Amino acid sequence: MSAGSIVARRNTFTRALLYAVLAVFAILYLMPLYVMLVTSFKPLEEIHQGNMLALPSDWTFAPWREAWGSACIGLECSGVHGYFFNSIKIVVPAVLISGLLGAFNGYVLTKWRFRGHKIVFGLILFSCFIPFQIVLLPMARVLGILHIANSTTGLVLVHIVYGIGFTTLFFRNFYESFPDELVRAAKLDGAGFFTIFFRILLPASIPIIVVTIIWQFTNVWNDFLFGVSFTSGDSAPITVALNNLVNSSTGVKAYNVNMAAAMVAAVPTLIVYILAGKYFLRGLMSGSVKG
Amino acid sequence: MSKPPSSRGFGERLQHWLPRLVLSPSFVLVLFFVYGFILWTTYISFSNSGMLPDYTWAGTRQWSRLWSSWTWGIALHNIWVFGLLYIVTCTALGLLLAILLDQRIRAEGTLRTIYLYPMALSFIVTGTAWQWFLNPGLGLERTMHSLGWESFSFNWLIDANMAIYTVVIAAVWQATGFIMAMFLAGLRGIDGEMIKAAQIDGAPAWKIYLRIIIPQLRPVFLSAIVVLAHLAIKSFDLIVAMTGGGPGNATAVPATFMYSYAFSRNEMGIASASAVFMLAVIAALIIPYLYSELRESRS
Numbered sequence: 222m223s224a225g226s227i228v229a230r231r232n233t234f235t236r237a238l239l240y241a242v243l244a245v246f247a248i249l250y251l252m253p254l255y256v257m258l259v260t261s262f263k264p265l266e267e268i269h270q271g272n273m274l275a276l277p278s279d280w281t282f283a284p285w286r287e288a289w290g291s292a293c294i295g296l297e298c299s300g301v302h303g304y305f306f307n308s309i310k311i312v313v314p315a316v317l318i319s320g321l322l323g324a325f326n327g328y329v330l331t332k333w334r335f336r337g338h339k340i341v342f343g344l345i346l347f348s349c350f351i352p353f354q355i356v357l358l359p360m361a362r363v364l365g366i367l368h369i370a371n372s373t374t375g376l377v378l379v380h381i382v383y384g385i386g387f388t389t390l391f392f393r394n395f396y397e398s399f400p401d402e403l404v405r406a407a408k409l410d411g412a413g414f415f416t417i418f419f420r421i422l423l424p425a426s427i428p429i430i431v432v433t434i435i436w437q438f439t440n441v442w443n444d445f446l447f448g449v450s451f452t453s454g455d456s457a458p459i460t461v462a463l464n465n466l467v468n469s470s471t472g473v474k475a476y477n478v479n480m481a482a483a484m485v486a487a488v489p490t491l492i493v494y495i496l497a498g499k500y501f502l503r504g505l506m507s508g509s510v511k512g
Numbered sequence: 513m514s515k516p517p518s519s520r521g522f523g524e525r526l527q528h529w530l531p532r533l534v535l536s537p538s539f540v541l542v543l544f545f546v547y548g549f550i551l552w553t554t555y556i557s558f559s560n561s562g563m564l565p566d567y568t569w570a571g572t573r574q575w576s577r578l579w580s581s582w583t584w585g586i587a588l589h590n591i592w593v594f595g596l597l598y599i600v601t602c603t604a605l606g607l608l609l610a611i612l613l614d615q616r617i618r619a620e621g622t623l624r625t626i627y628l629y630p631m632a633l634s635f636i637v638t639g640t641a642w643q644w645f646l647n648p649g650l651g652l653e654r655t656m657h658s659l660g661w662e663s664f665s666f667n668w669l670i671d672a673n674m675a676i677y678t679v680v681i682a683a684v685w686q687a688t689g690f691i692m693a694m695f696l697a698g699l700r701g702i703d704g705e706m707i708k709a710a711q712i713d714g715a716p717a718w719k720i721y722l723r724i725i726i727p728q729l730r731p732v733f734l735s736a737i738v739v740l741a742h743l744a745i746k747s748f749d750l751i752v753a754m755t756g757g758g759p760g761n762a763t764a765v766p767a768t769f770m771y772s773y774a775f776s777r778n779e780m781g782i783a784s785a786s787a788v789f790m791l792a793v794i795a796a797l798i799i800p801y802l803y804s805e806l807r808e809s810r811s
Contacts, residue, residue, distance in 0.1 A: 243612055247626045253641045253685065254629075260644065271658040273644075273651055322538045333531035341539060343806065348546040350798045352746050354770040354787040356549040358556065358780055362565075363545075382545040385538050414530045443634035445749040446767075450775065460636040464753055467640050476644055483640040487633050494632035498625055501632060505690055506697065 261285060261481040268476050284477035288485060292478050294466050295454065301482050303455065304462035308442055310373045311458055315380035316437040322381070323388020323433060324426070328418050330389070331396040332404050342393060349386035356383075357450050364451055372456050376448065380441045387440075388433050394507055395429040396422065428500070435497055436504035439490050459486045550791065557784035565780060574781035583761050584786065587769040590676050594765065595744040597680045598687075603736050605684065606691025607729075611721065613692070614699045624696075628689035635686070639753025642682040643669065672762035675755050679763060683750055687743065691736050698732035699725070738801045745794055766790050 369375035648667040656664035668674035748767035774783035
């Protein structure tokens with residue numbers, strides 16, 4: 222039973238007030254997104270006239286076209302599309318590899334335990350929580366030594382390394398509640414390490430695979446600190462390009478183009494959230510409350 | 513795992529070592545890129561390093577330079593103000609929304625989706641949106657004027673004393689939905705017996721919440737505070753996108769301080785010291801938390 226339904230269920234006035242408060246909060250939460258969207262469809266003159274809440278009286282796609290293809294970021298005037306594809310190039314391998322490693326780690330740490338497995342898990346888990354400032358300087362040097370500084374490949378490596386903690390946590394907690402008897406029975410039947418993993422555990426892991434992919438996708442796509450520290454110019458991800466576009470001090474500020482660019486950066490994670498919000502929330506929750 | 517591996521055939525020995533072999537790449541990566549790097553950065557904070565690493569021991573020179581830095585003082589002050597307001601507001605608002613949503617609301621799913629979506633956005637997107645929203649010339653202020661409220665004035669974004677609060681507003685907007693979801697899950701897990709008993713006794717709803725329900729949410733409070741504190745100390749993106757640490761240094765925080773000393777001012781020593789300090793604070797917060805969480809799941 223839930224704690225709900227305590228506040229006067231039959232009192233219509235209280236109910237109305239309740240819905241009103243919730244609606245006001247909903248409007249407050251939607252407001253920034255709404256303002257971003259309408260601003261991105263307005264010509265600049267209309268923005269200078271005031272009222273950012275008004276719908277565009279003269280709808281235009283020009284800001285979106287400019288943001289995508291011709292806005293100036295630094296000295297390059299070709300919009301954010303190149304950076305958008307950089308982010309995709311970073312996200313796809315980073316998510317797949319860190320996810321696979323996490324799945325194996327979770328499997329070993331629950332079904333093939335060895336002495337010290339708790340310490341190993343603790344050490345991996347703590348890496349989720351370090352402030353990444355502590356690794357920025359040495360990472361910059363290592364990327365330089367490996368000749369992958371200022372490249373999307375470098376960022377893939379960075380995101381794999383610092384993604385392992387969360388992916389391992391997700392799979393470990395999931396496999397923890399997977400029945401040991403099934404694994405033991407398979408072992409008695411002579412099934413090996415990989416057979417058990419691919420035939421028995423993996424087919425049952427779809428939910429946690431979805432959670433992990435969504436979590437990693439959102440994290441890597443939204444990353445700014447690593448992007449801004451280890452890349453510049455052509456190889457930067459979308460978040461860095463967006464910040465450079467918005468906060469460059471030269472010229473007249475084209476707010477409509479900025480908002481369109483921000484929407485371009487936001488759309489992939491928003492789509493994932495709308496399609497699979499349940500799994501997104503599950504990832505958030507297991508990232509904070511374990512077990 | 514009881515038999516010593518030497519008494520078995522090669523295949524069995526492989527099966528014995530295979531799990532550890534599969535785990536080892538990740539473990540080695542973590543050891544090197546996390547713990548190796550922590551040691552390296554810590555050492556650098558006690559060295560003479562400036563633009564390049566210089567491994568000569570300098571004792572606490574960089575640390576005293578850090579502590580006498582004016583900007584670091586501002587950064588520490590800001591993270592206190594920001595962190596405290598962020599944690600308190602998010603927790604209070606998240607709890608309130610969770611309680612309101614827990615009253616058999618018809619559109620609960622939709623409302624939850626609306627409250628939580630900012631969490632899916634990049635801080636850079638959030639910062640860009642709010643910077644525009646609160647823009648003194650054209651944003652909220654101008655809109656209020658055009659709606660007829662001529663005397664409305666809101667210029668916190670460019671006011672050195674107030675700018676940090678605009679970051680708090682945006683950060684609260686982004687994270688409250690998440691905290692709400694945590695509390696909602698907590699509320700749904702509460703045992704109903706005591707509540708029923710109190711209802712039969714005729715206790716008013718607010719009293720039931722204050723005396724019975726909220727005390728039972730203690731673990732959720734703890735998780736929420738740890739998560740928020742951790743997010744606050746790491747906050748970097750939002751400040752860069754919204755205020756760039758300005759006006760002047762007014763919204764500098766440890767994370768932006770570290771970045772600027774590492775990459776613009778080429779002071780590796782001081783930058784490392786500030787990073788070690790951040791790690792120490794987070795470790796003091798997270799390690800006991802993780803320890804107790806792992807302990808609980810054991811029993």
